[in-house]
Structures are given as structure tokens and as C-alpha cells.
Amino acid sequence: MLLKMEKITKRFPGVLALDNVDFDLREGEIHALVGENGAGKSTLIKILGGVHQPDGGRIILNGQEVHFSSPVDSQKAGISVIHQELNLAENLSVAHNIFLGREKGSWWNIDHKRMRKEAEEILKRLSFNLNPSAVVRELNVSEKQLVAIAKALTLNARIIVMDEPTATITEHEVERLFSIMKDLKKNGVSIIFISHRLDEIFSVADRVTVLRDGKKVASGLVEDFTKDELVRLMVGRSITDMYPKYNVPKDEVIFEVEGLEVPGFVKDVTFNVKRGEIFGVAGLVGCGKSELALGLFGAVKSYFKKMKLFDAEVKEIKNPMDALKLGIVMIPEDRKKMGLILDLDIVKNIATANSNLVAKLVNISWRKAKSLSNEAIKKFSIKASSIKQLTKNLSGGNQQKVVLAKYLFREPRLVILVEPTRGIDVGAKVEVYHLINDLANRGTGVIFISSELPEIVSLCDRVLVMHRGRQITILEGNEITQENILRAATGVEVA
């Protein structure tokens, strides 16, 4: 056994995040770690990575007990971690990030050119479409995730830990990542892999361990489990319908945009959304689908020839305030950068986005804000020690739920959801799908942007596929299949 974590216990104020958890890892295996949001997966990983110190238990690496008091210790021991909250130097380039701490050249003369070139080779080998000179701050979450993966893979570690590496990237990159993982495995590298997508677990992992409420509830070979069993172990009940769909599309067009352009990202996109319909937008990382959302919401500069929302002509949307006044709401994809104010608690995050509900003029009614927050916690089953918990201390999936909650208190007329299920567990996903159906049936226009093809295919009535900022096609009915979407997304015309 390469690594053994025994009886690991970790307490945070108000929660027991890990309760006597055992975990082990063999040489050359891929071991998946699954569980609901807040189950303790990231916490376990952070203990292995030296970010947190356990309150109890021990870590045995190669038969020797080790103590990691900082991430450096863990890295020195041959463990490389891709954390769920990416830790990149935002102001540096992709290449500099990949080689951070291991710069080429000497300390008095860093060889920038060589680093750029080697980074380019690495990215090419991984077939990640990234410019090594691009500054990380300018990248979107998916691209940042690719940088973090590239960085972790080049550390030559014996153990690579990946905390939800696939949450933000598309099918295409996921496949690349999996084939790299399998290669690494052949070379004796061990991998701990966390994901909420069970298909991925079955296609890449050898063993799986299930956590629930901080306890280990099962562990074994992947073959020995069925998907349903895993779901039941994770959430404590079976889920019969993973993709509920009961929205009723009508003919009435409630939103239309013609010739939408977001300079540098989106060109000449035209579509409409009908009452009761779930309108999907799909495409690879960097195809401009996120920018399309930002443009419609006024968060980045955008132009359009014509826009109509219900019966009213929309002249322009200059900023998010304009959009919100019209009843257009966007659930942003990057919860850390755009969704949450991490240093503030749940109540304050919700109050900031809903001042129309919690403040008449100047004064805020904290009582109202608290009751909204409690409502949100219930409705979205957010796992938090209290509504006063700082959002930075919530698990990734629970952060995502707070983002959803904070925007949906306004009764919107058009909702643009960008990767709304990113990082949330199976149970919560189903809840979000219900929510989307309900929104559509209530007469709200729904634009659903996602990189996760199964949910696009199962939920959407029509799907706009983008490639390099352009609209390739709008698929409808039977045409909506993963193959067709992928083909269009890679720029191949579909009939």
C-alpha cells in the first residue's frame, strides 16, 4: 500500500467535517472519492495536501508515518494536488504558472523564452488549446482548470490528487485528461480522483470510496458497484429519474435576439426562446458561450441588431442593472470570481443581490434578509453550519447553491443559467433540473448553457451549438444527440 490515511478526523466550528475516515491508495491505481456536497471530500484532500491539519488520525506514506504541516511538505513527499478552488497566480502567464517555483534558468536570469516554449510543448501534448503567454486573470474558469491540470501533471509526482478537475471542462478535454490519467497509471503513478459525474467514475477509476456526512460509508472495486448503488450510498435514497423533464413548450416567442455580438468572443448570433421551452447553448471551452451570457446580461460590452423581451423592444443593455430592471437574470458560472463575495456570510451575499426585497430605501431589514436566507437553505438544501457561515468556508457545491439561491428570489422574466450544476452533487442536480422545468412552466424564458452534454441532451427542447464565437446550428427534437452536438461544436456542419 502506497498511502494509508487512518481514522482521520477534522472539526471546523460547528461541523464535524471528517469522522474517523480511513482511506488508502495503491501504487498505479485510480481511486475515486465520491459523496454529496459537504461530505468532506475536499477536506480529506486538503489534509493530504498539508492545507489543513487533522484533529485526529495519521497518514502513512510508504510504510512511514508522515506529518504535513504545509503544502510544501506534501509536495516534497511527491504529492501534487489540484484543489477545487484553483490556486493560480492570476497576474502571471500560463507558462509562468505551470513552472511556478521551478522556473527555468537561474535566479538572476529567468529564461522566459524557454519556459514559454516548454509550456507550449506540454500544452500541445495534452492537446489543451491554451496560449502559454496568456495572463491567467484573463482566462475563464475552464481554461484556468486546464492550467492547473497541466501544472500538476508536470510536477512528476507519485501521487496526483484531482479535486473535481472535470467540473468546469468539456467532454473533449475530459477525454484527453482520462487518457493521460491512464498513461500515468501505467507508469506507476497513483491518482485520487473526485467527481460528481458517476459515468466518469465508472470509465476511469479502479476503486471507489464513498463519503457521507464526514463518514466513510463504502469502499471497493468499481466493478462491484452499480450506479444506482453509488447514488444510494451517497445521498441515502435512490433517484429514479436523473433528468426529470416535464416542461411544456408553447409556440409563443417570449425572447428574441438578432445579430448579437460580443466583440472578440461572439459574432452574429440569432435565436429566440419560446414560452415553456428550455433553450440550450452548447460548445467547447472558449467557444464564446459564457461570453454570450455575459453579453446578454450587460456584464460585458455587446451589440445587437434587434432584441425583444415579451412584447417590448429592448434598445440596449449597458450593464447588469439594466438587465435586472428588464427582468433578465444571469446565474454566472465562476462562483469564486463572479458569483460570491467569499469573505461575507450567506445572509450578506443574499442581501447584496436582493436589496429590492430586504431594503426599502436605505435601511436594510436584517430580519427579512435572514428569513430569505433560511428559505434559501431549505429550498436548495444548502449544507451550512448556519446562515452566518462565511461562504468561503462552504463546500464547493454548497457555494454553487448559494449562487443559485441569491439570484432566483427576483421573479425573473428571462433566466440565463451558465453551468448551474457545476460541482453540485447528484441529488442537488436533480433539484436544479426540477427548478429549471418549473421556471419554464411558470412562463419564464430559460436559456440553459452547459458543458455537460448529457444534461443538455436530456433537458433541452432546442440547442444552439457554438464554435469559435459563431453559431453553427440550432438542433431540435431528435437531432439533439451528443454526437451531433460534438460534431457541430468542433466545427463540422451537421445536415
Added chain:
Amino acid sequence: MKRFFEWMRRYPAFVGFIGIVVVFSLLSDRFFTISNFLNVLRQVSIQAIIAFGMTIVIISGGIDLSVGSVFAISAAVLASILKTGNIFLAILAGIAVGGAFGLFNGFVIAKGKIQPFIVTLATMAIARSFTLVYMQGMPITGFSRTFRFIGRGSIGGIPVPVLIMFGMFLLTWYILSKTKLGLYAYSIGGNEEATRLSGVNVDMYKMMIYTLSGTFSAVSAIVLTARLNSAQPIFGQNYELDAIAAVVLGGASLSGGKGTVVGTLFGALIMGIINNGLNLLNVSPFYQQAVKGAVILAAVLLERE
């Protein structure tokens, strides 16, 4: 006991305050007296009022280096109008000038998208220069008894400046904890982008925040002018540093999103007590700056997470 320690960690400025009071009480028998405390409070009031405004600015992720110069120009305008008689008009004008400079800062920062450090550094120079020109480099002195009461009088044994300081303290506390402006100051400082995407008029609130800071400087200037019975063109030099020190000692983070006005009050008190205590102990002023600097460093080190 455990809760006590947690509480101590949360309010390090208060702990530092108690610590310093104990130290000076042991070192000097003239320190721990009511009259000396009132003395300290009166001295601190000038800096503290500015620091309250600065607290809101720093929480919002900004900084206001112009407070000292805005202080001076407010005092100048106030004093010149006082000379023609109407106290009420003079005070109003002084406050208006402070607010106007603050608004100018806020406008350039929000609309011009320029870093607050640079903008307020420029305003610091401009306002100082205006003051010198306006006063022709000469002090304006000699005001009515009524006006001097603001700086020298007391009500029920408590000096008026101290009462004004507490008034401003309560106002700031109210703004930060009960109003949209306060909530948005925290939100903008924590994550400006997310705040904007939440539909908050970030630009407008930034302008309001800097306007408040300018206004607070002006209020402080009124108190000092009344106390000294004079306005000087060199008023307010280095006040920005004292204010920032008080805010940071109070636990705010210069990167924004964190801080409380209670912390700032104790931060300002710590600075004031060090001054007062060292004077009572007859420590040479040459050393006093070093002691202050050391205290700031120590406090900030202790407050690290």
C-alpha cells in the same frame, strides 16, 4: 474560557488597548485617572473622526490619502466664512467643501476606473495647494466664543469634541451595519465583480463612500479649528497615515471586505494612549515615532490569520 479566547482573537484591537492601558498604569501613576482619560479622548477625537470615514473607504477596498489636505481646505473655507460672522453657514460650507472633494475622488475612481491610491494622492496635492493659495499661506485666527465652544466646551463634564466623536462613531456604526451603503461597502471590497453582477450600482456607491470620507474630514477640521481658535494652511499633514494606522490596527484588511468601526475606535485609542503615555513618561519625541511604528507592526503580525 475557550469562547473568551475566540473573542480575543476577533477583537485584537480591544485586547491591545487593554494591554497598553495596563502597561502605562503600572509605569505612571498619573495615567490611570479620569481627567487623563478625558484628555486622551479629546486628543484622539480629531484623528478618530477621520479614521471612521477611512474605515468605510478601506472596507470597500479603497484608500483615501487626501483626508489630511481635504481637512485643511475645509478648515480654511470654514475659517474665512467665520470671519464674516455666520457660524451656521461657515460650518455648512466647510462640510460641503470636504464632501465635494470626496465626491470628486469618488467620481474619478468610479468613472475613470483609476486606482484610489493614485487619485487620492493627486487630490492630496491639489487640495493642499488650493489651501495655500486660498489662505495666502497665512493662518486665520480669532473666532467667536460660541464657535470655540465646539472645541473647548464641555457638556456634563464631557468635552464637546469627545461627544462629536461618539456621534460620528454611532453614525458610522449605523451606516456599516444597517444601511445598503454599509453592506455594499463590504461587498465591493470583498468582490467588486460579483457585486456588480448582483445588480448593485457600484459606481454610485463608491462615489458616496468617498464623499462620506471627505465629509468626515471636514467635521474633524471644524473641531480642531474651534479648539485651536485658528485655521492653519499646514493643518492635517500626515493625518492620512494616522487614520490608516488606526483602521488597520482595528483589524481591517487593506485589501478590503473586512473591518469594523469598533475596531477603528480602539485602534485610534491605542495610538492616542501611546502618545499620551510616552509623554507622561517623558520619553523623547524622537523615540515616540519608533514606538508607534513598532506597535503597528506587532499588532498587524498578531492579527494574521
